[in-house]
Amino acid sequence: MNQIETEVLVVGAGLAGATAGVLLGRHGIDAMVISRAPWVANSPRAHIVNQRTMEVMRAVGLEQACEAAASPGELMANHVMMTAVNGLEFGRLWSWGGDPTRAGEYAHSPGHGCDLPQDRFEPILIGEAMRLGVTVRYRTEFVGLEQDAEGVMTTLRDRITGEEFTVRSKYVIGADGGQSPVAEAIGLPFEGTAGLAPALNVHFEADLSRHLADRPGSIFWIFQPGREGSVGNAMLRMVRPWHEWIIGFVHLGESVRSLSEEELIAAVREVVQDDEVEITIKGMYPWMINHVVAQRFQSERVLCVGDAVHRHPPMNGLGGNTCIQDSFNLVWKIAAVLRWGADPALLNTYTNERQPVGKNVVDRALAGWHQNPDVVRALGVDPKASPAERQAQFDVLFEDSDAGEQRRATFEAAKQDKRFSYHAHGTEMNQVYSSTAVAPDGSPTAQVTLDPLLHYSPSSRPGARVPHCWVERSGHRISTLDLCGPEQFTLLTRARGARWVEAARAVAAERGIPLAVHRIGPGGDVADLYGDWSRVSEIGEQGAILVRPDQHVAWRHADVADDPAAALREALTRCLALS
Ligand code: FDA
Numbered sequence: 001m002n003q004i005e006t007e008v009l010v011v012g013a014g015l016a017g018a019t020a021g022v023l024l025g026r027h028g029i030d031a032m033v034i035s036r037a038p039w040v041a042n043s044p045r046a047h048i049v050n051q052r053t054m055e056v057m058r059a060v061g062l063e064q065a066c067e068a069a070a071s072p073g074e075l076m077a078n079h080v081m082m083t084a085v086n087g088l089e090f091g092r093l094w095s096w097g098g099d100p101t102r103a104g105e106y107a108h109s110p111g112h113g114c115d116l117p118q119d120r121f122e123p124i125l126i127g128e129a130m131r132l133g134v135t136v137r138y139r140t141e142f143v144g145l146e147q148d149a150e151g152v153m154t155t156l157r158d159r160i161t162g163e164e165f166t167v168r169s170k171y172v173i174g175a176d177g178g179q180s181p182v183a184e185a186i187g188l189p190f191e192g193t194a195g196l197a198p199a200l201n202v203h204f205e206a207d208l209s210r211h212l213a214d215r216p217g218s219i220f221w222i223f224q225p226g227r228e229g230s231v232g233n234a235m236l237r238m239v240r241p242w243h244e245w246i247i248g249f250v251h252l253g254e255s256v257r258s259l260s261e262e263e264l265i266a267a268v269r270e271v272v273q274d275d276e277v278e279i280t281i282k283g284m285y286p287w288m289i290n291h292v293v294a295q296r297f298q299s300e301r302v303l304c305v306g307d308a309v310h311r312h313p314p315m316n317g318l319g320g321n322t323c324i325q326d327s328f329n330l331v332w333k334i335a336a337v338l339r340w341g342a343d344p345a346l347l348n349t350y351t352n353e354r355q356p357v358g359k360n361v362v363d364r365a366l367a368g369w370h371q372n373p374d375v376v377r378a379l380g381v382d383p384k385a386s387p388a389e390r391q392a393q394f395d396v397l398f399e400d401s402d403a404g405e406q407r408r409a410t411f412e413a414a415k416q417d418k419r420f421s422y423h424a425h426g427t428e429m430n431q432v433y434s435s436t437a438v439a440p441d442g443s444p445t446a447q448v449t450l451d452p453l454l455h456y457s458p459s460s461r462p463g464a465r466v467p468h469c470w471v472e473r474s475g476h477r478i479s480t481l482d483l484c485g486p487e488q489f490t491l492l493t494r495a496r497g498a499r500w501v502e503a504a505r506a507v508a509a510e511r512g513i514p515l516a517v518h519r520i521g522p523g524g525d526v527a528d529l530y531g532d533w534s535r536v537s538e539i540g541e542q543g544a545i546l547v548r549p550d551q552h553v554a555w556r557h558a559d560v561a562d563d564p565a566a567a568l569r570e571a572l573t574r575c576l577a578l579s
Contacts (some may be wrong), residue, residue, distance in 0.1 A: 048317025
């Protein structure tokens with residue numbers, strides 16, 4: 001059997017695997033990404049790209065390519081509730097950063113969330129990975145693996161010739177999605193419930209611009225209480241404004257699978273209710289509602305990312321984002337072990353840091369899924385009643401009566417709870433790590449007064465993502481995140497940080513670790529013209545913040561240090577598990 005050698009093998013070329021490929025390529029690691037599919041995702045699937053993911057894309061130079069291929073944030077600003085596309089709109093919720101009263105909160109990032117369907121996102125990532133020299137092979141299937149003290153032997157099958165071959169690598173990243181044969185091969189233990197409900201997406205084309213362009217959004221809820229048969233309940237998702245769509249017919253359930261093309265068109269037309277609109281069905285894609293997370297994400301030299309280790313409903317649009325952020329956490333650690341002399345124990349921090357995030361994400365998404373029936377209940381519609389009775393129950397919402405006032409209050413409260421699914425900036429940005437790759441500074445946990453699921457609280461405490469603010473270098477406005485490249489550690493200081501600069505250069509040379517250093521303020525290489533860094537850094541003028549390649553704070557020193565080199569050496573030794 002033929003054998004190929006590579007440093008890292010990535011099984012799976014979805015958002016998680018393709019991102020790992022880009023990051024490995026940027027580190028100059030010899031890597032191979034394989035997928036059993038012929039090409040990228042065959043349907044739009046994940047589409048909400050949050051600010052944190054756009055920060056990752058900015059860090060790897062792909063922000064502009066993503067923005068050019070995406071629908072911008074302003075076209076996703078609303079979640080609209082209506083009885084038909086050409087029907088009555090009865091509620092609207094700001095979504096995905098669209099609420100003008102919360103614009104200030106979303107200014108804590110240089111990135112803008114956008115709507116980038118997975119089948120358009122994956123080619124950007126995989127193209128970049130290949131440009132960086134990563135070998136990418138489609139139609140290549142994972143068969144099995146065995147690992148020993150030195151590496152992993154993986155058996156693959158070429159799906160064109162049927163021939164099997166082996167790949168010998170130092171590490172394997174399992175990015176092989178919700179059925180993950182890699183997670184199964186290494187016996188990862190899972191908790192939660194799989195297969196909670198089947199779902200089916202119908203992909204279609206129809207020019208709906210005259211009905212929806214003036215109330216732009218990514219997700220439109222179509223609720224038809226008086227529909228013959230069961231209550232009409234469908235989620236219409238914009239793929240491309242305003243002519244390409246995905247629809248999930250909650251009310252048709254599994255029966256959608258057996259519908260002919262004419263019947264599907266009729267079902268879409270029932271939701272659109274405009275006979276002049278031409279409807280073309282493009283495909284039908286089944287998927288499953290799960291609530292599952294692995295208790296650990298790795299076994300020795302095999303580490304799993306993305307849906308391989310967390311599977312959940314699409315509420316909050318966290319799936320693809322979490323996949324990308326898993327890889328951003330993992331790949332620099334592999335690079336640190338392969339290139340910077342870090343002990344392989346550093347890799348254990350991957351599970352320690354990302355498993356709690358994965359668990360929070362699946363729990364949050366499932367809570368959002370459970371909130372959908374709450375909104376229906378709040379509308380006072382009894383699904384078992386006759387169509388005429390249900391319509392009458394729904395019409396109370398518009399009555400000039402005490403019952404109408406009560407119904408509107410109940411509905412509004414349930415609607416506001418849906419903010420947790422559509423506007424949960426805190427869930428996306430408050431991911432704080434605790435592991436041996438972070439050195440706590442003993443400072444008390446910040447008192448958070450706002451709901452941490454809804455609102456992001458910037459902090460430079462060790463473990464948190466380093467705060468963003470605008471600064472200036474060589475006449476250009478840049479983000480503090482732009483100073484923290486993904487293939488290096490970065491020491492950020494303030495105006496009186498000259499001793500830290502000197503210490504960082506000495507320690508970097510001594511340990512052979514890429515360590516950039518910036519002095520932000522008067523006399524430094526970066527100007528703090530707005531004075532924001534002096535505030536958000538939460539350190540004194542002689543303090544310093546050590547930032548990891550994934551832009552999370554490894555360590556900070558609030559002010560002057562007796563021996564900056566010794567302090568920095570100790571911090572790096574801990575965070576990189578150096579001997
Ligand atoms: P993914 O499943 O994308 O990729 C797996 C890869 O592994 C593929 O390349 C596959 O070919 C390969 N593979 C599998 N088995 C293999 C084998 N034996 N050998 C070799 N290769 C193998 N997320 C989000 O962030 N925002 C959103 O709005 C949505 N919306 C959404 C809607 C719907 C309907 C669904 C079903 C899902 C979402 N998601 C989402 C979730 C999102 O789609 C999901 O989290 C990501 O696709 C998972 O990406 P991965 O890269 O982990 O796996």
